[in-house]
Amino acid sequence: MKVDTGEGTGTGRVASEWSILRALIVTMIVNQTGVVIISPLVVDIAQTFDVSVSAAAQLRTASALVSAILAPFVGIASERLGSRPLIIGGLVGVGLAGLGSALAPTFGVLVAVQAAGGLGIAALLSMGFAAVGEYFPPERRAWAIGMVTIGQPLAWVVGLPLIGFLADTFSWRASFLGVPMAFSLIGLAFALRLPAPRSTTARPFSSSAREPGARRAQGGSLKSLIRDHSAVLWVIAELSAYTGWAGTLTFLGAFYISHYGLSAGLASPLLSLTALGFVGGSLIAHRISQGRRMPVVVLAAAVLSATLLLVALGRPLPLPLAVVLLTAFGLSQGVRGATSSSLGLQQSPTHRGTLMALRAAVVQLGYVIGAIGGALLLPIGGYALVGVGGAVLLLVGGTMTALWVEERPG
Secondary structure: OEEEEEOOOOOEEEEEHHHHHHHHHHHHHHHHHHHHOHHHHHHHHHHHHOOOHHHHHHHHHHHHHHHHHHHHHHHHHHHHHOHHHHHHHHHHHHHHHHHHHHHOOOHHHHHHHHHHHHHHHHHHHHHHHHHHHHHOOHHHHHHHHHHHHOHHHHHHHHHHHHHHHHHHHOOHHHHHHHHHHHHHHHHHHHHOOOOOEOOOOOOOOOHHHHOHHHHHHHHHHHHHHHOOHHHHHHHHHHHHHHHHHHHHHHHHHHHHHHHHOOOHHHHHHHHHHHHHHHHHHHHHHHHHHOOOOHHHHHHHHHHHHHHHHHHHHHOOOOHHHHHHHHHHHHHHHHHHHHHHHHHHHHHOHHHHHHHHHHHHHHHHHHHHHHHHHHHHHHHHHHHHHHHHHHHHHHHHHHHHHHHHOOOOOO
16 A cells, blocks of 8 residues: 655655655664663663662653653644654664763763753654654554554564673673664664655744744644643543553563573563563554454553563463563553553544654653652562552553543544
8 A cells, every 4th residue: 555645846746655764763763772772781781880770760761751751842843843853863762872972971960961862862762753644644543553563562673682692792881882872873774765754844944933923833732632632531541541551561571681681682581572562562563453442442451561571470470481471561561651652642633743752752751750659669678569559650551541641534
């Protein structure tokens, strides 16, 4: 199938679905490499700078906090610029953050560089999904969302073994050069070839953009979303779900290393299996939700995720069984994430860029709350208590979605 696109001049340009999907999938891979790189390296970084593991885990918090604060502004910008230039800018930002992290002389500098990279992560996460609404018709968006979503776990499948290999062979600094920085360059090669979509609310900058009426129109998108109860509750449900996911994810590498005595190089492939499960869940999500209410599918996936998490982290298990359970946990999360993203695109077709940016903000805020909450729970009840906290938040998010988020046409 072909996707019809057009430039600002009105001249038609035809691009295949797969050429667009390749660019968006790579965008999400790069976004996620900026997120997952901390987990397998947290112990090595802590030893290098003589800080605690809990303190080193807050590197992800610094990046996520900046992303959460700036993501809404990315959404507002997207309604004037469209997703393409923001994707390109995000790729540059994540690449520079990888370079700066590799060269950081102190822990404070590393925190600052990771925080600055949060803007790039916010742009890629929100615009990668918003672009689906610009390039694909409504009947193809659930499938396209599932395909784009696999970019995030693919960063685990492809990136994590490479991160672990580089860390074990050279140092954790080499991992920042070889993964987020190198992957960003690859992403740029694809993103620069993205055509301008026909289905977009973007308008070119002009002197009128600075007039009061234009500014009111930009602010109006956020106000109209705030008045939409279903959209607001969907965003809040995503905050709860991603806080639970992040609270687990941040410490999963340390769980394998601490409980089973593995190195970063050995723990990374096991984390990749969880990501591989997420890939599978994302790919089958549109089939599972077909003919069913999407909010109910989100709830069922959240219940399954919570159950698997409680069992995997709740008591000492043989390593193979723990790996199987956490891989299944990834699969159920893939179904939940892709289905919920499709549901989110339905909420406000005219302001999808702003809505996806708000989602990116709460996802990053979820990483902040999850990392801090996990760090507080870990010394009290170990990884089992971290799992309980994550499970409760996943259930809250799924229940909110099932009870209060509406399915809407288009």
